[in-house]
Amino acid sequence: MTLENQTLQHGQPAWDSPSPDPAKAPAAQEGPTLDEFRRLTAAEQDSDFIAMESKTYLQDAWSRLKRNRLAMFGLIVVSLIILTAIIGPMVSPYAYDEFSSSKNAMPSAQHIFGTDKFGRDIFTRIMYGARISLSVGIAAAMINLVIGIVYGGIAGYLGGRVDLYMMRVVDILYSIPTMLYVILIMLMFGANIISIMIGICVSSWVGMARIVRSQVMSLKQQEFAMAAQVMGASTMRILVRHLILNSMGPIIVTVTLMIPQAIFTEAFLSFVGVGISAPQASWGTLAQNAKQVIDTYPVQVIWPVAAICVTMLSLNFVGDGLTEALDPKKK
């Protein structure tokens, strides 16, 4: 009996390091009779040697993600959009609030996306809008991440009465449609980028908190958490190093999917008229402005709509890819 089949299980840490003496390698399978035990022949000496390098969890996930074409496509598109948002406005010959005499111009060599009713270059405004939309999305997702982890982690780890009350609060917030109170918050703090972030965060940390809580609750009953406790690790250490780090997969996925959600909320608010105020413009404002001239200049609507579509789709592709890459069991 050889150990050939075990060489395939490179994912299991127990088999990761090649045993120095193959003869002493344990026979894990049950049932072999005594006469099946024999010294390995010279040709079989290397049979439990693992050629594959051992990989960390993230390396493994990355290699799985690389094989997902749609997710890689999304990742490339998102990176291109981010690059354009950073560099684009710097190299553009126009400023985002620069008026010119050619109003409502069709796309041409000078203005590749044309100009709006004030003669502003739409391409520059889209690139500038990308800055606002993306930074709102990313910042909101990051703040949610922190609030969600702290709140969900505490509720999940402490459990019992504390958890009951903390989750009641979450349930109540969850049952009120978020748009309603985001709009109220926007009205209160005024239309600027900071209040949009506050509004989005107040409404959407709830989802993250629920996910972290359920992860922590199931993980804290596993043996490694008990082992850490027995070894005298502090509550903080168990929570952060063992429970939160082990739920990183679902957390990363939720964050990725939160970014398009936040971009959508921002675009929605700007579209309704409580978002970014003029002359600054996010994609939502641009769509709203273009909508007013949809009868006469329908081309103008295409650009912001396309920008939002492409970004949302790409981020969703990345999110779906990450779900599969980070949780191979789920598939």
Next chain:
Amino acid sequence: MAKYLVKRVAIGFLTVVILMTLTFFLMRIMPGSPFASENPLPPQVQAAFEARYNLHKPLFHQYLDYMGNAFRGDLGESFKKTGVTINSMIASGAPVTIRVGGSAFLFAMATGIFLGITSALSKSRLLGGFVQVVSTLGVSLPSFIVALLLMIVFGVWLGWLPFVGLATPKHYILPAIALALYPIAYISKLVRSNLSEVMRQDYIRMAKAKGLSKSKVILRHALKNAMLPVVTYTGPLIAFLMTGSFVIESIFSIPGIGMEFVKSITNRDYAAIMGLTIYMGSLIVVCNIICDFVCALIDPRVKLGS
């Protein structure tokens, strides 16, 4: 059962009270008076306005008055349109919103369930791919983007469908599709995964072994069990359609509650914003309670009161 219902209603009631309190105080601590304009009002007029809208009393008194009136079904009067009550705004807007939202609801349910069932049962890769594309697009594209796209393609370029107002049944098509795309994507995914799960269960094999016809197995045994999550989803779906109506109604110029709400936001008509928020919030809470209760009624596996 009764205990569960009471508990659920109590929590719902608490939610509505919290929503009302939040709305009230958020609106009152808002910087600036609702009557602020370029030309300052004479003090007498200001005082008369404040007396009319009950703003001269201490804040806590105003709060109690407001809550009392709201529970008696009186949501007050608009700050900007004199003489128009919030109740009359709701009375004129709600039927329109219900018609548009209702057609989107039916469309989403029918299409979503149909796509879900066919893609779960058929082995055709083309159909599977189609459903995949629809659900990816539907889940990732915001409804107002879909609305603008539909408007440009079918309204402006092709000129097939009208896109302003609600004059004829044809006018309902674009708003209903724009509102329904996300729910369609969600429902078809839900039905598909549940139905394929149910089809692997032992009782389906049992039904097949008994010699029932394929349609009977699917309709009577599989679908009944696969539909439960769809019933659970109706609560969130109604909430979605209601908030979705804000943009859809303003894009397509439909005079429903959503457009009224967006208008009062641009006019800074705080009384209307408050009243409509409370109305929609409570409606959603009630829908969720009904939905949970129906689920508990039809599914014996849902444990009550736990």
